[in-house]
Amino acid sequence: MCPPTDLLSSDERARLERAGTDGWVHPMLAVLTDEPFSDPDWVYERKLDGVRLLAFAHSGSVRLLTRNRKERNDHFPEIADALESWAAETDFIVDGEVVCFSGTRTSFSRLQQRIGISDPEQARASGIRIYYYVFDLLNLGGIDVRPLPLRRRKSLLSKAFSFDDPLRFSQHRNECGEDFFEEACSKGWEGLIAKDAGSAYLSKRSRSWLKFKCVNRQELVVTGFTEPSGAREGFGALLVGFYHDGKLVDAGRVGTGYS
Numbered sequence: 001m002c003p004p005t006d007l008l009s010s011d012e013r014a015r016l017e018r019a020g021t022d023g024w025v026h027p028m029l030a031v032l033t034d035e036p037f038s039d040p041d042w043v044y045e046r047k048l049d050g051v052r053l054l055a056f057a058h059s060g061s062v063r064l065l066t067r068n069r070k071e072r073n074d075h076f077p078e079i080a081d082a083l084e085s086w087a088a089e090t091d092f093i094v095d096g097e098v099v100c101f102s103g104t105r106t107s108f109s110r111l112q113q114r115i116g117i118s119d120p121e122q123a124r125a126s127g128i129r130i131y132y133y134v135f136d137l138l139n140l141g142g143i144d145v146r147p148l149p150l151r152r153r154k155s156l157l158s159k160a161f162s163f164d165d166p167l168r169f170s171q172h173r174n175e176c177g178e179d180f181f182e183e184a185c186s187k188g189w190e191g192l193i194a195k196d197a198g199s200a201y202l203s204k205r206s207r208s209w210l211k212f213k214c215v216n217r218q219e220l221v222v223t224g225f226t227e228p229s230g231a232r233e234g235f236g237a238l239l240v241g242f243y244h245d246g247k248l249v250d251a252g253r254v255g256t257g258y259s
Contacts, residue, residue, distance in 0.1 A: 019144035021091040022058040026203035027067050030211045036181040043172040044180050047191040049106040050099035057087035077120040079132045082167050093139035135170035146201035185214035
């Protein structure tokens with residue numbers, strides 16, 4: 001691992017502030033949009049269907065925290081162990097997502113089987129393999145790098161650490177967001193995250209990060225409705241169905257999403 005002072009330029013070291021890695025940093029959150037786009041000033045990453053996890057390394061020890069500040073070292077001990085090899089070299093804060101796979105697709109239902117295991121030994125013996133996709137760097141060697149542009153932070157991240165399973169670097173594509181989104185949906189992925197390549201890391205929800213979600217669509221026939229209950233007036237839910245081989249098949253009911 002390269003020392004942080006070797007990775008940062010003299011100008012960056014002069015203008016960036018020192019900050020501890022033993023506290024808490026709120027994660028940056030994306031805004032949902034239904035308009036995919038292409039832009040040379042943006043990068044596009046695969047949207048993973050997992051659990052958001054920030055890793056805080058201080059004095060050789062690592063804490064894994066969810067976006068709600070719940071510690072997950074015991075749930076994901078192999079990830080904590082792998083990150084401790086990084087922590088032996090330097091303090092850091094990284095942002096990423098824990099996932100499980102079913103074939104080539106991330107599977108949240110499979111990950112849920114691991115989320116419910118809080119005993120480290122049982123978690124290791126579960127046979128459910130997990131991976132930590134790291135997509136951003138917030139602090140390196142006690143220096144707050146969040147003000148740097150995203151491209152620079154990702155460059156530092158890839159150079160500062162070696163990635164071996166279960167740790168994986170979150171790859172991105174440049175410019176061709178619409179083509180990548182079409183490819184993502186055809187592969188059954190969750191979608192994409194578009195990120196302004198020149199943006200700083202902001203500990204809030206920001207339009208510098210946008211979510212493109214793949215949605216499976218189905219035309220449905222309204223076949224009826226249920227009686228209202230509680231505070232509802234008029235009707236309760238719509239009954240819907242769809243045609244399959246010329247026959248109308250029940251598809252359940254829809255009770256929300258309309259005025």
